Amino acid sequence: RKTAPLPEDIRAAKGGTPLVSLTAYTTPMARMMDGHCDFVLVGDSVGMVLHGLPSTLGVTLEMMIMHGQAVARGLDKSMLVIDMPFGSYEESPTQAFRSAARIMRETGAAAIKLEGGQHMAETIAFLVARGIPVMAHIGLTPQSINTLGGYKVQGRDGQAGALLADARAVTEAGAFSVVLEKVPAALADQITAEIAIPTIGIGASAGCDGQILVVDDMLGLFTTFKPKFVKRYAEFGTAGEEAIKTYATEVRARSFPAPEHTFADKAPGK
Ligand code: KIV
Ligand code: NA
Numbered sequence: 001r002k003t004a005p006l007p008e009d010i011r012a013a014k015g016g017t018p019l020v021s022l023t024a025y026t027t028p029m030a031r032m033m034d035g036h037c038d039f040v041l042v043g044d045s046v047g048m049v050l051h052g053l054p055s056t057l058g059v060t061l062e063m064m065i066m067h068g069q070a071v072a073r074g075l076d077k078s079m080l081v082i083d084m085p086f087g088s089y090e091e092s093p094t095q096a097f098r099s100a101a102r103i104m105r106e107t108g109a110a111a112i113k114l115e116g117g118q119h120m121a122e123t124i125a126f127l128v129a130r131g132i133p134v135m136a137h138i139g140l141t142p143q144s145i146n147t148l149g150g151y152k153v154q155g156r157d158g159q160a161g162a163l164l165a166d167a168r169a170v171t172e173a174g175a176f177s178v179v180l181e182k183v184p185a186a187l188a189d190q191i192t193a194e195i196a197i198p199t200i201g202i203g204a205s206a207g208c209d210g211q212i213l214v215v216d217d218m219l220g221l222f223t224t225f226k227p228k229f230v231k232r233y234a235e236f237g238t239a240g241e242e243a244i245k246t247y248a249t250e251v252r253a254r255s256f257p258a259p260e261h262t263f264a265d266k267a268p269g270k
Contacts, residue, residue, distance in 0.1 A: 001035045001077045007111045007133035010039060010079065011176040014198045019177075019210025021200060022218070025050050025067045029215060030074025039079040041113065041212060042068045044086070044143070049216045056142045059085040061099055068107035081135055082107060084114040086143040093126035100132045113179065115141035117166020121173040128174035136170035139163060140182035140203070151227075153203075155183045160190075167191045167199075179212065180204040182229065203229030 005013075013019050023043040024030040033040060046067050047059035068082045082103050089096035100112045111133035114120060124134045139154040148154075155163040163183060170178050177198040180188050188204035201208030213230060216222035220235040250256035 001038065004075065004077055004079045004110070005038055006079065007135075007176040011197055013038070014196065014209055016209075018206075018208070019198055019200060021210060021212040022215045023049075023212070024071045024074070024215055027070045027074040030071040030078075033078065033215070034075050035077035037078045038210070039081050039110075040071060040075060042071050042080070042082045042107075042109075043113075043214065044083040045214050049214060049222050055145055057086045057145070061085055061088050061102065065103060065106045068103060068109055072108050079111070080107070080109045081111045081113050082109045084112050089114055089123065090116075090120075093123045096123045097127060097130055097132070100127055104132060111135055111176065113137055115143050117163070118169040121169040124170055124173035124175050134173075134175045135177050135179065135200075136173075136175040137179040137181065138166040138170065139180045142181075151182070153182050153184065155187045160184075160187050163187060164191060164194065167195050171195045171197050177210075180208060203227065 010019060019038045021037050021039045021041060022033050023045055024033060024040045025042060025046045030040060042064060044056040044059040044064065046063065047053040047056050051063070053059070064082055064085050068080070072080055084096070084099060084103070088099040096114070103109060103112055113135040114123070115137045117136070117138045120136070124136060127134050140148070140151060142151070145151065167178060175197060177200055178195070179200045179202060180191060182203040185205035185207070188199065188201055189207040192199045192205070192208055198209035200210040200212050202212050214222070217226070217230040218233050220232040221237045223237040226232065247256065
């Protein structure tokens with residue numbers, strides 16, 4: 001990509017070459033993926049991945065804005081989307097607008113993402129009507145972990161109809177795309193075929209209109225557990241620990257710093 005797409009370009013990518021996206025939380029990580037991804041998401045997964053929180057529920061609007069600003073500084077050719085954190089939008093459409101406007105104003109993001117299907121449709125329509133492009137997120141919605149009862153595959157056991165209804169509701173409400181998290185592949189394909197906006201899969205299906213992964217997961221940086229749907233494209237966590245062990249050995253042996261890492265006295269005559 002040469003320039004960042006707009007939410008309407010993402011919408012128009014329905015049925016075409018799959019959309020590529022990853023999460024990012026820092027400027028250097030954003031720079032690494034700029035132009036290789038169609039859009040970059042500052043996910044509220046930041047709480048678990050970078051801050052060591054047990055779930056995404058402890059993430060605040062301030063955290064999302066701070067990481068959003070960092071990622072914005074690293075992006076030029078990929079569109080920026082920022083997650084609405086738990087508690088910042090569920091209460092009412094007006095609360096959602098206030099929070100989303102702050103995110104957009106303070107980070108320059110092109111769009112926000114929020115979790116929820118039918119029950120969030122009114123809020124999505126309210127935001128879109130007031131100039132805020134919305135990416136929806138249905139299926140496994142980690143902010144509802146306490147009522148869902150675990151990080152289980154969604155849309156099984158007779159729940160496929162409800163998930164389809166969620167997908168239709170966010171489409172009708174005006175979302176420009178929708179994340180499908182942890183749903184059976186055949187159901188993801190069915191939803192993708194039935195709705196007019198791009199589906200972005202994570203633990204869904206290669207038939208979705210796009211894919212997203214948590215970048216630390218796919219780089220092997222976040223190694224405490226690996227969900228089935230993550231493919232590790234690198235093992236940076238292991239490589240990093242090896243490097244740290246070598247550094248520790250060299251410092252204890254006084255072989256680091258070597259002469260080339262140290263400064264001599266000022267050369268005479270200079
Ligand atoms: O927070 C996040 O990283 C997400 C993606 C996994 C879709 O919501
Ligand atoms: Na999220």
